[in-house]
Amino acid sequence: MGAAITVDALVMTYGSLRAVDGVSFDVRPGEFFGLLGPNGAGKTTTLETVEGLRKPDAGSVAIDGYDPWKRQPELQRRIGVQLQSSAFFERLTAREQLVTFASLYGVASGRADELLEQVGLTDKANSPVEKLSGGQAQRLSIACALVHDPEVLFLDEPTAALDPQARRNLWDFLEGLNDSGRTVVLTTHSMEEAEVLCDRVAIIDRGRLLKLDTPQALIRGLDVATRISVVPGLVRPHEARAWPGVADVVESDVALVIETRDPGPVLAALAERDALEGLAVTKGTLEDVFLSLTGREYRA
Amino acid sequence: MSRGTAARSPLGALTGAMFKGFVRDRMTLFWAVAFPLMFLVLFGGVFTGQDEAPKVDVVQVGAVPVLDDLPAAARDSIGEGLDVEKRPGLDAALDSLREGDVDAVVTQDGDDVTLHFSQADQVKAAQVRGLFQAVVQIADQAASGQAPRFTLSTEQVEDDSLEQIQYVTPSLLGWAVAMSATFGAAANLVAWRVSGLLRRLRLAPIRTSSVVLARVGVSVVIAGVQAAIFIGLGVGAFGLKLTGWWPLIVPLLLFGTLSFLSIGMLAGAVSRTEEGAVGLANFVVLPMAFLSGSFFPLDGAPTWLRAVSSCLPLKHLNDGMLDVMVRGQGPSALLVPIAVLLAFTVVLSAVAARVFRWEA
Ligand SMILES: Nc1ncnc2c1ncn2[C@@H]1O[C@H](COP(=O)(O)OP(=O)(O)OP(=O)(O)O)[C@@H](O)[C@H]1O
């Protein structure tokens, strides 16, 4: 189970726009791989070319040695796809969608109810798809991608339309998907999501691959400060500025923000003064990684 | 329930999904089934009976041997147009004639037969005079004991010889099948493309032909249901009389469906929106229905119009339907319609395949 994916010097153009501009990466069998980038970065174009929906203008794509553009049933049966915009058979219920997709892939539909439960749609099993909310439709679309238990799974922004709770629930479910050796490739805007789910992440912007590494390494490699914020008025800014390791202190109406590369002593100092009310700690985010890679603000 | 053990074939699954999508949509059901039926009821039920000339009401005063002794055969044929009522008083009868309550009053005195009529209704006046001319002639012949030397047999050239319902059932059925096949294919294709389902299906291990075959299956089933309802209603409620070879409509329905599916596929391939596809299908099928005599016969139409008509697939579908359903023709009547329908199918689906797009 699990298949390797090779993308080599991939170029995709729409007219004069180079939506994907020489992207290369390998996905190992059983790996959970993320494509991360802002709107219009070229994630969907890359993913759809790997899936076989688009023909590369230059470069090549291979899944376990197969060229996905040549529609080969033996490869297609091993691939599951969730497209960025959900596509269903009109007026069929959620369960009927799963049963139909199962038949298209030549498998029995026994997993339908199990999958509905796993994506939290049991109570919507008999609702026509037209009556599902955006987030519910997205989860059904993921279930449809999994109905034939594929070796390789492609997810294009699987949590984009989900509320925070549903997103966390889906993460729990997605996390286990590569346990059995399945290869998973997903696109996302969210560094947090990439961190939770992905073994490795490729950061893409304007059709180019900027960096490829584990999420931990990406953030560790970032030379950015940790931001510690508490409610204003607990500590005087000039006092905090004198603490060891503090780089900057900014006070506003809503928060006192302390920037530091060594959060330990700062947190200890705050605790000592019993000034932990409204505490929030943020490390480097995608915004920071992006900023450091491109010199531009992240514009997701 | 869905916990099936064996997998259905991809073709079966696609057909099932399309069929459910169709029957769960009230609008398409209305257009495919209820709308054509309304036409059948309108043309077949309401307008039936206007074809026959109305009877003339004649009052007979006293004995009128020429009428009373009419031979049985003649009585049958003349009696069709004649409603005779016996009344005692001539004056009262003439009054009702003047008031227009009856169309003629007849008396006989020896060898003199007198027919009183009113010129108020000229058609009826002519009709009643003609009828009595015939009655008197028959009586004359009978009296002279001579066999008639000339016989007249009549044959009408137009399809009006078919009663209204005999004509409209096959022709409206042809139109209904054409319409739902065209609209079904066009709307279905565009809806699936716009929703992105076609792209999604492109990644599934199915043949492209499965999608087309599924649509053929669904449309053929719809055509069968339409035929069953039309014929059931026609025979059951409107006195439709089928001739011996009527089951030959099955191949006609099949090839008609194929031909109009390919028109629908073409309309669906070139349209960007579902509304556009349905509009285009309408633009093609509605004029074609008029030109193919689906709503009324084209016998009175100018020659050029009939020439145009004979180039249309629906005309040949209608012809075939009429031939086998009500004109008593056999399998040979299928040859031309099926050849034409097949030719349209081959050409149009080849074009549709060329302009086909997976993506919106
Ligand atoms: N069908 C198309 N025709 C023309 N341009 C396109 C098409 N699809 C995408 N593009 C352009 O290609 C670029 C990359 O688009 P793509 O959809 O791959 O981005 P993305 O990273 O998936 O963005 P998002 O996060 O918004 O989904 C964008 O500039 C977009 O405008």
Ligand SMILES: [Mg+2]
């Ligand atoms: Mg995208």
